[in-house]
Amino acid sequence: MKLTLANFHVKDIIFGDKTQLKDGVLTVNEKEALAVVLEDSHITQAELHVVRPGDEVRMVPVKEAIEPRYRAGGGPVFPGVTGEMLQAGNGVTHALKDMSVLVVGKHAGGFQDGLIDMSGEGAKYTYYSQLKHLVLVADTDEDFERREQQKKNRALRWAGMRLAEYLGSCTKDLTPDDTDVYQLDPITKRSAAVNGLPSVVLVLQPQSQMEELGYNDLNYGWDTNRMLPTLMHPNEVLDGAMISGSFMPCSSKWSTYDFQNFPMIRRLYAEHGKTLNFLGVIMSNLNVALEQKERAALFVAQIAKTLGADSAIVAEEGYGNPDADFTACLVALEDAGVKTVGLTNECTGRDGASQPLVSMNEKSDAIVSTGNVSTLIELPPMKTVLGELASLGRDGLSGGWEGDEKLGPSVRPDGSIIMENNAMFCGDQVVGWSTKTMVEF
Amino acid sequence: MKAIHYINQFFGQIGGEEAAGHEPEIREGQVGAAMALQAALGSGVDVTHTIICGDNFMGSNTEEAIRRILSFLEGKEFDIFFAGPAFRAGRYGVACGHICDAVQKKFGVPVLTSMNEENPGVEMYRSKMVIFRGGASAAAMKKDVAAMTGYGLRLIKGEKLLPAAREGYFGRGVRDQVWLDPPVNATDRVIDMLFKKLRGEPFQTELPIPKTDRVPIAPAIPPEELAKMNVALLTSGGIVPFGNPDRIQSASATRWGKYDITGIDDLKKGEYMTTHAGYDPAAANNDPDVVLPLDALRAYEKEGKIGGIHQYFYATVGTGTTQAEAARMAGEIVEELKSAGVRAAILTST
Numbered sequence: 001m002k003l004t005l006a007n008f009h010v011k012d013i014i015f016g017d018k019t020q021l022k023d024g025v026l027t028v029n030e031k032e033a034l035a036v037v038l039e040d041s042h043i044t045q046a047e048l049h050v051v052r053p054g055d056e057v058r059m060v061p062v063k064e065a066i067e068p069r070y071r072a073g074g075g076p077v078f079p080g081v082t083g084e085m086l087q088a089g090n091g092v093t094h095a096l097k098d099m100s101v102l103v104v105g106k107h108a109g110g111f112q113d114g115l116i117d118m119s120g121e122g123a124k125y126t127y128y129s130q131l132k133h134l135v136l137v138a139d140t141d142e143d144f145e146r147r148e149q150q151k152k153n154r155a156l157r158w159a160g161m162r163l164a165e166y167l168g169s170c171t172k173d174l175t176p177d178d179t180d181v182y183q184l185d186p187i188t189k190r191s192a193a194v195n196g197l198p199s200v201v202l203v204l205q206p207q208s209q210m211e212e213l214g215y216n217d218l219n220y221g222w223d224t225n226r227m228l229p230t231l232m233h234p235n236e237v238l239d240g241a242m243i244s245g246s247f248m249p250c251s252s253k254w255s256t257y258d259f260q261n262f263p264m265i266r267r268l269y270a271e272h273g274k275t276l277n278f279l280g281v282i283m284s285n286l287n288v289a290l291e292q293k294e295r296a297a298l299f300v301a302q303i304a305k306t307l308g309a310d311s312a313i314v315a316e317e318g319y320g321n322p323d324a325d326f327t328a329c330l331v332a333l334e335d336a337g338v339k340t341v342g343l344t345n346e347c348t349g350r351d352g353a354s355q356p357l358v359s360m361n362e363k364s365d366a367i368v369s370t371g372n373v374s375t376l377i378e379l380p381p382m383k384t385v386l387g388e389l390a391s392l393g394r395d396g397l398s399g400g401w402e403g404d405e406k407l408g409p410s411v412r413p414d415g416s417i418i419m420e421n422n423a424m425f426c427g428d429q430v431v432g433w434s435t436k437t438m439v440e441f
Numbered sequence: 442m443k444a445i446h447y448i449n450q451f452f453g454q455i456g457g458e459e460a461a462g463h464e465p466e467i468r469e470g471q472v473g474a475a476m477a478l479q480a481a482l483g484s485g486v487d488v489t490h491t492i493i494c495g496d497n498f499m500g501s502n503t504e505e506a507i508r509r510i511l512s513f514l515e516g517k518e519f520d521i522f523f524a525g526p527a528f529r530a531g532r533y534g535v536a537c538g539h540i541c542d543a544v545q546k547k548f549g550v551p552v553l554t555s556m557n558e559e560n561p562g563v564e565m566y567r568s569k570m571v572i573f574r575g576g577a578s579a580a581a582m583k584k585d586v587a588a589m590t591g592y593g594l595r596l597i598k599g600e601k602l603l604p605a606a607r608e609g610y611f612g613r614g615v616r617d618q619v620w621l622d623p624p625v626n627a628t629d630r631v632i633d634m635l636f637k638k639l640r641g642e643p644f645q646t647e648l649p650i651p652k653t654d655r656v657p658i659a660p661a662i663p664p665e666e667l668a669k670m671n672v673a674l675l676t677s678g679g680i681v682p683f684g685n686p687d688r689i690q691s692a693s694a695t696r697w698g699k700y701d702i703t704g705i706d707d708l709k710k711g712e713y714m715t716t717h718a719g720y721d722p723a724a725a726n727n728d729p730d731v732v733l734p735l736d737a738l739r740a741y742e743k744e745g746k747i748g749g750i751h752q753y754f755y756a757t758v759g760t761g762t763t764q765a766e767a768a769r770m771a772g773e774i775v776e777e778l779k780s781a782g783v784r785a786a787i788l789t790s791t
Contacts, residue, residue: 124620198639267628275636311639313631341635343627346648352615353568360650366638367648368630371618421618432631435624437647439604440612 002183003235004092006072006176010099013050013132019170024177026096026167028134036166037136042155045106046138049386053130055118058382059102061109061391062116062425063153064160064244065128065257066101070094070168071240077165078240078256080221082158088220089182089235094171099132100257101167103153103160106139109391110151111398114250114425115417122379125424127433128257136163137386149396152214153246161243161256182235182269187279187307199277201309202234202268203300203333205316205325207248208285217245217254217317219283229284229299231307234265237281249398251373251427252345254317263432264315264343279307284329286322293325301332315343315430319373323357330364342367345428346438350374350420356438370434373399373422376407381415392417399423442486442597445514446475447524447540449533452579453493461532463495465506467513477582478523481590486597490517492540496532499539506536507543519550520597526555526575526585527562534562541570553593555585558611565769567611574609654764662785664746673751673778673786677759677767678725678732679717680708689758691718697757697770699777702750707736719760720791733789751783759790 011024019029030048037046051057069077072092076083105113116128123129140155185194206217208224217224220241232241242259265281272278284300287293304312312333316326326344333340346356346369356369377399392400393410399422400410410419421427428434450456450463452474468491471479475491482488492510499506522544524537534556541552555573556562563572571592575585588609595602604619605612630647637644662670681689687698708729715725715732730736733754741747755774759767778786 200635263626263628264631267626267632271632311635313635339635339638341631341638342648343631344648346616348616352617353613356616356648362650362653364650365646366634366644367646368627368634369647370627372616375618429627432626432628434627435621436618437621437630438616439606439619441602441605441615441617 001090001233001235002181003089003239005180005182005238006092006094006171007097007178007180008094008171008174009097009177010132013099013134015050019167021096021170021174026099028167033163033166036162037138037159039162040155040159042140042142043159044139044141046136046159049135049137051102051118051133051135051386053118053132056120056383057118057386058115058122058384058389059104059135059386060115060389061105061113061387061395061397062102063105063113063246064103064157065255065426066160066164067257067260068096068099068101068164068167069240069260070165070171077168078161078243081218081243082161082165085220088239088241089233093239094168094176096168096171099134100128101160101164102128102133102135103156104135104137104387105156105391106137107388107391108139108146108151109388109395109397110153111149111396112151112153112246112248112250112253113391113397114253114423114427115392115419116425117379117382120380120382122377125377125421126427127429128425134163134167135386136160150215151246154214157246182238184233184272184278184280190277194273194277197273197275197277198310199279199308200268200311200313201279201282201304201307202264203282203284203304203312203314203329204237205284205286205314205322205329206242206254207245207317209288209318209322210247211288215245215247218243224285227285229282229296229303231303232281232283234269234278234281237262237265248318249373249422251371251399251421251424252318252430253426254431255426258426258431264313267432279309286316286318286325288321293328296325297328297332300329301336301338304333304338305336309338311339311341313341313343317430319345319347320358324359327357327359327361327364331361334363340364340366343430343432344369345371345373345430347373348438350376352441369438370430371421371428371436372438373420373428375421376418377421377424378418379416385415389415389417392419392423397423442520443489443518444478444482444486444521444523445490445492445517445519446471446478446488447492447494447510447522447537448472448474449530449536450493450495453491455493455495461495461497463493464498465492465494465509465513467492474582477586478590481586482594486521486594489519494536496530496536499536500532503539507539510540511543511547514544514548521593522550522552523589523593524552524554526573526582526589527560528575528579528581528585529557529559529577531561534560535565538562538566538570542566545570551593551596553589555589563611565766568614571610571613574611651764667747667785668745669748670785671749671751671783672738672747673783674733674735674738674754675774675786675788676733676754676756676790678789678791679715679758680713680725680729680733680756681716683712683714685714685716689716689756691716691758692760694758694762695766697755697774699753699755701753702735703752705735706739708733717758717760717791719758732791738787751778751781
């Protein structure tokens with residue numbers, strides 16, 4: 001499989017008459033773009049904003065980030081989700097780089113939504129403060145979940161994907177600034193030199209804990225709660241096969257942008273053929289019942305063993321209950337003789353003294369850790385808020401609260417906030433960007 | 442800024458073992474080791490007082506010693522409290538831990554001490570305070586004092602403090618996120634760790650997994666032997682006489698209790714209760730035997746299945762209790778059981 005990502009670097013985003021990319025400036029016809037958003041009659045209000053790194057802007061509740069793309073020759077950017085089923089990861093896909101489409105709730109937030117500060121002290125807590133964004137702030141008539149802490153956010157997330165496809169399509173006839181080629185020969189057809197290198201599989205545990213459909217990450221549109229671990233080509237992940245869900249506390253979440261740009265996959269590609277033989281991705285999941293956890297771990301270890309993997313990297317999208325899946329998977333792989341490194345965040349509590357993972361085992365002796373979901377963060381007021389600041393405290397965001405006997409409310413009358421890292425949008429960057437680690441004091 | 446220093450009779454120049462019963466006293470200015478502390482702190486911080494207490498006095502009259510020392514400190518201004526260094530001196534190390542813990546709780550000031558890794562005070566108190574990794578003997582005095590004071594000065598000035606391993610103190614089990622400087626992406630850290638693991642080279646995990654300390658299950662006791670044995674009852678489920686007379690903590694316990702059950706066949710509601718905060722207490726308060734089954738064991742005793750029941754039961758609370766504290770308490774209870782000739786025990790949880 002060979003994927004060519006044709007990169008178009010976006011230096012600035014402005015509103016104008018015609019949606020086009022010229023000299024690195026993305027001009028957006030606001031009316032046309034909003035019409036794409038409003039194709040879904042469930043969207044009741046929608047507005048667009050441009051936000052740049054360094055802007056004095058705070059966004060909350062942020063629901064999703066998507067890289068705008070265009071599939072050369074047509075076809076959906078997200079097969080099985082925004083269009084028909086087709087093979088992702090093969091061919092040419094255009095990407096608008098250094099920017100994302102951000103989806104922000106106009107009023108209603110939920111457990112899974114997060115916060116982004118584009119400047120100041122808060123900017124360091126999320127990767128997304130470094131990107132330019134076309135921000136969709138919108139509301140829906142999904143009243144069945146308006147007062148629910150857990151929201152599917154379906155209309156808004158799908159609107160974001162449509163908008164990303166709409167923007168991406170303006171590159172249809174353009175020549176990219178540069179390209180990235182991702183190619184792996186079939187496992188049994190690799191050269192002796194590549195086969196002589198230590199082999200590695202990347203095991204991904206995307207969020208799939210909700211038994212009810214509509215909240216979990218999707219794999220070609222299929223709910224990951226209903227799947228067993230399977231072998232995938234890494235290009236499929238980079239090319240829209242996986243989309244983010246709407247369930248996990250936000251700092252632990254992997255956005256669709258995260259899947260499209262998965263740093264750990266790209267890092268393994270950089271080593272492939274030089275120091276490692278990258279066999280592929282074992283797409284696992286996260287489960288609720290112990291038997292499901294054990295079954296998934298068994299499948300992962302079996303696939304790794306059948307492939308003859310010397311080593312594995314396991315990354316989990318979540319914390320708490322999913323730590324049991326994570327540790328079970330690490331242990332199953334080690335027991336199968338596969339040398340394994342884990343990649344996760346931790347929950348050591350506001351005082352840092354809690355057990356880092358719910359389930360731990362001495363066999364998981366190599367773990368890279370990217371943060372504490374419960375670290376308290378206090379931030380000054382921000383000039384502009386997109387969305388609704390009150391939602392951080394009011395709507396059950398995983399890192400916010402209405403009132404606390406010691407700390408007071410998350411959102412203070414002057415617009416300053418106190419929150420747990422939990423609500424930082426994709427803050428722990430378990431996909432690999434994180435320069436945070438955990439240390440003992 | 443002001444500091445106060447706690448030292449034992451030896452480092453306070455009272456005397457050696459013969460003076461270990463020395464009662465606590467407070468003196469203005471610096472005495473003995475406190476002079477070394479003052480020299481290391483420099484002119485910005487005055488060591489205004491030295492507290493001296495004999496190690497045996499603290500060891501055998503702990504509550505009284507702490508009470509007196511806290512009363513010495515009442516009304517005194519101080520920004521930081523030092524104790525030791527205690528090196529490998531066990532009683533001194535434990536004393537430093539006791540007093541630092543009490544001072545920090547009562548006055549809310551930072552406390553610092555230093556001990557050698559073999560000092561029992563380390564395991565007892567490392568989770569509660571910063572204990573620097575000290576030398577084995579007083580030969581390390583200068584170095585150990587410099588470590589404590591260097592950190593202490595930055596602490597009271599509000600300067601940046603590094604992780605335990607970098608500062609040189611025993612980690613308190615408190616983990617928090619930091620940004621790597623210079624920054625290194627998680628992807629690079631994973632690849633580096635993976636290569637080292639593949640090559641069999643040493644590597645440093647970022648999430649050390651504590652060693653589980655498993656005890657093998659004891660071999661079964663033949664019924665004819667059991668019929669002659671005294672069996673003891675122990676619980677980490679918090680069953681105590683009503684009102685919790687020994688004030689065993691509801692979580693993160695450091696105390697255990699010992700309760701005479703001579704002539705008692707059944708733990709009755711209103712006479713016994715649980716003080717454990719880690720589970721719904723309703724069932725245990727309604728019938729404490731559901732956690733500590735004295736009634737069932739009495740039945741076995743009557744039937745002759747066991748020789749008898751040890752005169753006392755032993756109780757603490759398991760929730761949040763550190764492995765180190767649990768091991769210490771268990772060691773103390775085991776000594777009691779051994780000296781009473783008990784060779785079988787039933788330990789219940791919740």
